[in-house]
Amino acid sequence: MLIASMNQAAFPNILVVMTQPDVEKQVTTEKQSIVRISDQADQTIGYNFLAVNELLPDLQFNGVQTLTEQQVAVLNEALVVAGFTGDLVADETPHIVVGYVQECDVHPDSDHMHVTQTQIAPDQTVQIVCGAANIAQGQKVIVATVGAVMPEGKIIWPGQLRGVQSDGMICAAREIGVAGAPAKGIMVLPDDWEVGREVTADAVAALLK
Structure with missing residues (x-):
């Protein structure tokens, strides 16, 4: 990273x-x-x-x-x-992408969070904890993967939420910079959006018009 x-x-x-x-x-x-x-x-x-x-x-x-x-x-x-080690590795992959919620289970220590297994590339699935009420299995969603920098400057790192590992964030449209988007709930994308495709604020804004 x-x-x-x-x-x-x-x-x-x-x-x-x-x-x-x-x-x-x-x-x-x-x-x-x-x-x-x-x-x-x-x-x-x-x-x-x-x-x-x-x-x-x-x-x-x-x-x-x-x-x-x-x-x-x-x-x-x-x-x-x-005199240092040249250990930097370039990262040119997009970090705001289309994800697919393969599994969505109730968080063991929360009354509103869910633990998802979310595919973020054809060959990569990660565990992400999500607190949105409208999260569900089978959705195409916006995922900020580890290494993403959000519009307000927040960096997405691996972490834990209530003791459960979470490697990314499932996003609302407003969280990726879409002005005027609903404040609550994650953005559910069309089924024909390809997993791993980069998601831009402009593309999502066009969906909401």
């Missing part, structure tokens, strides 16, 4: 790369304008490239953006030169 972001107004030429969820106690190591952030077990959480314009001069954006394999290769080379 690789999430890259920039804020040119506040921090010019600094690329922030995240590979793991944040932790309270962090260790930082700086070498040659690169800061490695790790946990106390020395597992990499991410890197700050403090002079990314010297590595990727054409990289100009604000917010989150997908880096290409070529761009990630440049960053890995810089990490190795600085």
Whole structure:
């Protein structure tokens, strides 16, 4: 997983790369304008490239953006030169996709949540806990997979809800940025939408017209 972001107004030429969820106690190591952030077990959480314009001069954006394999290769080379491990892996797959709810069972420790087995690609099914009242087996739904960055900035990481593993989020239309969409309930998609297909706010908004 690789999430890259920039804020040119506040921090010019600094690329922030995240590979793991944040932790309270962090260790930082700086070498040659690169800061490695790790946990106390020395597992990499991410890197700050403090002079990314010297590595990727054409990289100009604000917010989150997908880096290409070529761009990630440049960053890995810089990490190795600085004395770090070039361990970044490019992630160009979409993270807001069509899912299919294969199973939907009552959460063992909740009066409103359900535990789903949701297919997010032809060869991949994940467990997702969902609290929406209208979730049901057999639906096509919007899924924010692990690694997704939601419009308000929330990052989807693996986690647990009431003690049950949940690897993703089944979304309402408003949660992916569809203005004026209903505030309650997940968005149920047409049956002919292909599992794994990228879902955009514009495409969903067109359905609601």
